[in-house]
Amino acid sequence: MEELNKLRTENECLKEKINSLEKELQDYRVAVFGILNPIQNSINELLVEVVPKEKLFKKTT
Structure with a gap:
């Protein structure tokens, strides 16, 4: 029983x-x-300034 209480305490810790x-x-x-x-x-923000929006959001197929 003492061992069980010790394990429970350790478990809680x-x-x-x-x-x-x-x-x-x-x-x-x-x-x-x-x-x-x-x-x-x-x-x-840098991408928007450097890359035109048309290319930035262009779908690639």
Whole structure:
């Protein structure tokens, strides 16, 4: 019985650690998106300036 309680406690600790890591991962995802989104917007703006819209949105068949 003592071993079972020990395993349950360990299991709860591991669940808390996983939750903490998932939150940390989500924070990193938000940070990366916050960095990449403005870069992507800048690239899109540059493409619009450099490439005529007709060619940019032209269907290739």
